[in-house]
Amino acid sequence: MENDISNIILEERIKNSLFKKAPDGFTDKLFKEIRLSEEFAREDKKTTKTLKYLLGVLGLFIISFGTILFSAIIGKYEAVRTEEENIITGLPDYINKAFSGILEIFGFSISNLGIIYLLIILIIILGFTFSDKFIVKKSL
Amino acid sequence: MFSQDKDIETIKRIQSGDINAFGDIVERYKDSAYSLTLKIIRNKDEAEDTLQDAFIKLFKAIVEKKYETKAKFSTYFYTIVYNTAVDYYRKYTSKRFNITSIDITDANFKEGDELLRGFQETKIDDSVAIEDSQLSPDKNAAGNEINNIIYKYINSIPEHYSVILNMFYINQLSHYEIAEILKIPEGTVKNRIFRAKEKLKTLLLLNYSEEELLEYI
Numbered sequence: 001m002e003n004d005i006s007n008i009i010l011e012e013r014i015k016n017s018l019f020k021k022a023p024d025g026f027t028d029k030l031f032k033e034i035r036l037s038e039e040f041a042r043e044d045k046k047t048t049k050t051l052k053y054l055l056g057v058l059g060l061f062i063i064s065f066g067t068i069l070f071s072a073i074i075g076k077y078e079a080v081r082t083e084e085e086n087i088i089t090g091l092p093d094y095i096n097k098a099f100s101g102i103l104e105i106f107g108f109s110i111s112n113l114g115i116i117y118l119l120i121i122l123i124i125i126l127g128f129t130f131s132d133k134f135i136v137k138k139s140l
Numbered sequence: 141m142f143s144q145d146k147d148i149e150t151i152k153r154i155q156s157g158d159i160n161a162f163g164d165i166v167e168r169y170k171d172s173a174y175s176l177t178l179k180i181i182r183n184k185d186e187a188e189d190t191l192q193d194a195f196i197k198l199f200k201a202i203v204e205k206k207y208e209t210k211a212k213f214s215t216y217f218y219t220i221v222y223n224t225a226v227d228y229y230r231k232y233t234s235k236r237f238n239i240t241s242i243d244i245t246d247a248n249f250k251e252g253d254e255l256l257r258g259f260q261e262t263k264i265d266d267s268v269a270i271e272d273s274q275l276s277p278d279k280n281a282a283g284n285e286i287n288n289i290i291y292k293y294i295n296s297i298p299e300h301y302s303v304i305l306n307m308f309y310i311n312q313l314s315h316y317e318i319a320e321i322l323k324i325p326e327g328t329v330k331n332r333i334f335r336a337k338e339k340l341k342t343l344l345l346l347n348y349s350e351e352e353l354l355e356y357i
Binding site: 006016026030 | 188309
């Protein structure tokens with residue numbers, strides 16, 4: 001019985017020795033931090049939304065510009081195209097010619113193989129950009 | 141004693157947009173969580189910052205509904221607190237925090253061991269000693285001396301004891317819950333609590349008889 005009492009008292013003393021009060025103003029400081037992090041999260045959301053919008057507009061612009069340029073150059077080659085060629089069989093040739101045409105505008109000339117390499121590099125860059133955006137960032 | 145129902149009710153209020161309800165959780169848990177953080181970090185300012193981080197993590201977990209109300213809230217919360225403090229310790233000190241660093245066997249317990257090593261090297265700060273004004277002056281002096289011994293002992297034992305003692309006595313976690321958080325066997329938790337207490341008793345009985353202890357403390 002005595003042993004039990006001393007045990008209880010001892011445990012009480014252990015509790016008193018272990019217990020430490022959090023510093024004054026802890027809750028206020030914490031709430032400031034929480035409100036700040038909420039604010040940052042809201043700003044982050046806004047920035048991401050704006051960035052997505054800008055990227056969308058830029059993407060649309062590039063696609064439209066590309067399509068117009070592509071059509072113009074194809075139109076130019078269409079005139080000299082022989083009767084038996086059709087759109088499907090001639091597609092790789094069109095792409096090559098279109099790219100050569102675009103590069104010629106900027107004063108560059110490139111071989112067919114060079115265009116294929118350039119396309120592969122572009123696809124890899126696009127692939128990395130999308131995987132970073134949609135896979136890596138989503139998993140964080 | 142904090143009830144699970146009360147915690148769940150508060151969590152539901154936070155999830156429905158009442159951010160101020162989080163203040164109830166903070167008020168309920170801040171002192172006991174601070175005691176635990178301080179046992180790991182052993183620096184007041186850094187312990188405060190680490191605990192702030194732990195509460196922010198908890199807040200996000202509640203808001204993003206990552207906490208499932210089926211699980212016991214206090215266990216969930218103290219797991220966050222413990223992991224945040226240990227991560228901080230590992231990141232900012234060269235030492236490696238390891239709750240299982242010393243394997244406690246009967247043999248090394250009887251040898252006198254690490255439980256008393258810190259005690260012998262620690263000087264007691266009288267300003268933090270526990271006072272008991274209900275005792276007579278003589279008894280009060282003896283009582284204070286005993287309290288000083290207990291305080292000095294508890295605050296000098298290695299963290300793989302003090303963290304477990306804190307979780308058991310202050311955070312009111314069960315042996316099983318402590319074992320789950322620390323990822324150590326439940327038997328080890330029980331052993332360490334028992335041995336830390338037994339060593340303290342032995343230390344006190346070196347200077348006082350059992351009757352004196354009963355009278356003074």
